[in-house]
Amino acid sequence: MSDLIHGGDLISASAQYGIPVEEWLDLSTGINPVPYPVPQISEHCFQQLPYQSAEFKSAVKNYYGAEGVAANGTQQIIELLPSVLPSVSQELPILLPDCGYQEHRYSWQQHGRAINYYPATDQKAAEQCIQECIEQQLNTGVAMHLLLINPNNPTGIRFSPKQIYRWAEQMQQGAYLIVDEAFIDLSPEQSVLSDYDRFEQLGNILVLRSFGKFFGLAGIRLGFAFANQQILQQLQTELGPWAVNGPAQAVAIAAFNDAKWQAEARQKIRQNAQATLELWQPLLRTFNAELLSCDGLFLTVKLDAEKAKQIYQFLAEQGILIRLVLDDEFNCDLSADKAQSDSKNCLLRSGLVDTQNADPCEKLKRVISELLLTLE
Numbered sequence: 495m496s497d498l499i500h501g502g503d504l505i506s507a508s509a510q511y512g513i514p515v516e517e518w519l520d521l522s523t524g525i526n527p528v529p530y531p532v533p534q535i536s537e538h539c540f541q542q543l544p545y546q547s548a549e550f551k552s553a554v555k556n557y558y559g560a561e562g563v564a565a566n567g568t569q570q571i572i573e574l575l576p577s578v579l580p581s582v583s584q585e586l587p588i589l590l591p592d593c594g595y596q597e598h599r600y601s602w603q604q605h606g607r608a609i610n611y612y613p614a615t616d617q618k619a620a621e622q623c624i625q626e627c628i629e630q631q632l633n634t635g636v637a638m639h640l641l642l643i644n645p646n647n648p649t650g651i652r653f654s655p656k657q658i659y660r661w662a663e664q665m666q667q668g669a670y671l672i673v674d675e676a677f678i679d680l681s682p683e684q685s686v687l688s689d690y691d692r693f694e695q696l697g698n699i700l701v702l703r704s705f706g707k708f709f710g711l712a713g714i715r716l717g718f719a720f721a722n723q724q725i726l727q728q729l730q731t732e733l734g735p736w737a738v739n740g741p742a743q744a745v746a747i748a749a750f751n752d753a754k755w756q757a758e759a760r761q762k763i764r765q766n767a768q769a770t771l772e773l774w775q776p777l778l779r780t781f782n783a784e785l786l787s788c789d790g791l792f793l794t795v796k797l798d799a800e801k802a803k804q805i806y807q808f809l810a811e812q813g814i815l816i817r818l819v820l821d822d823e824f825n826c827d828l829s830a831d832k833a834q835s836d837s838k839n840c841l842l843r844s845g846l847v848d849t850q851n852a853d854p855c856e857k858l859k860r861v862i863s864e865l866l867l868t869l870e
Contacts, residue, residue: 501817513813519854522815524647524677524792527848528762529710530755533748539740550743557750558703560687560720563729564738568676568702568717571729572597576605578728579670586669588639589627593649595674598641615786617651628664637666643674648794648819648843650787655686662696672700677790679708680760687720697722707791709749714742763791766846774844777862780869792843799838812861817843
């Protein structure tokens with residue numbers, strides 16, 4: 495298990511700042527603040543061994559358009575990928591985003607793999623670097639896996655399915671293109687699974703999908719992998735027969751089949767994203783922050799590191815937890831002008847507030863106003 499600190503760790507925040515867990519406003523994750531309403535669950539789901547039912551598998555295929563392997567969250571799959579991906583050499587390196595979900599990097603490091611990085615805060619720079627690395631592989635014949643977090647958490651950059659297919663076509667034999675689509679549910683047409691025939695034909699793309707973020711039920715611990723049959727069989731063998739508990743399957747069946755709720759949730763998330771941005775705007779203008787992402791389940795800004803730490807600390811002391819992303823945490827230099835400035839930039843990421851819940855909105859608005867008053 496990794497010792498990396500993730501968003502949502504209210505227990506550590508409570509211990510550090512002396513504020514009870516139940517009194518925090520947690521904006522440190524990208525989880526839908528309006529979760530799917532958990533249905534009544536049959537007692538059999540708790541009593542029987544959780545073999546994956548035909549109803550569960552049908553609901554998965556109905557929602558994702560493909561049959562995959564289910565696990566106790568995508569984290570469980572991420573930890574297995576370096577050991578289950580077949581290759582001409584089991585020591586293939588991997589190309590990762592320099593800003594992104596840290597457990598990907600940690601998993602490949604644990605397996606002793608060489609890691610290269612592409613810039614993930616600039617769309618054009620990312621595409622150019624990835625293309626150059628792929629062309630270098632073509633010229634040298636040396637294969638390398640590639641990971642895309644699409645859209646990227648926390649920077650928000652994203653790649654079109656057309657671009658991803660193009661890169662997959664150019665990959666060396668034995669190399670895989672991994673696409674982490676944990677936040678793609680807001681625009682499922684942008685998933686590489688949306689053209690399943692091409693996905694299946696290429697055979698060298700592996701897609702990760704997360705249940706907890708869009709449906710707002712992270713505690714369910716449910717995630718999926720979609721790949722060719724060889725990879726799926728290897729993953730299933732490693733995961734064993736009871737990778738998804740019975741209650742999780744029951745909730746997922748209801749959620750995946752509820753198209754009405756899904757459509758309404760996408761609309762609410764967009765509304766909540768806009769409302770959250772409006773609450774943050776006075777502070778962002780004051781600190782001259784650069785907005786990187788604001789149209790999904792989180793908003794991310796880039797700003798001076800010392801200012802970001804000041805914001806983070808002030809909010810935490812008032813019981814609001816956000817995500818502070820320092821440049822050394824993600825193997826990248828976020829400075830605006832590395833040649834001419836000694837100042838360091840970093841990222842701040844905030845989850846969404848629910849506009850239908852007045853208390854969190856008022857708390858965030860009040861604390862931001864109090865912080866602004868300290869600057870006068």
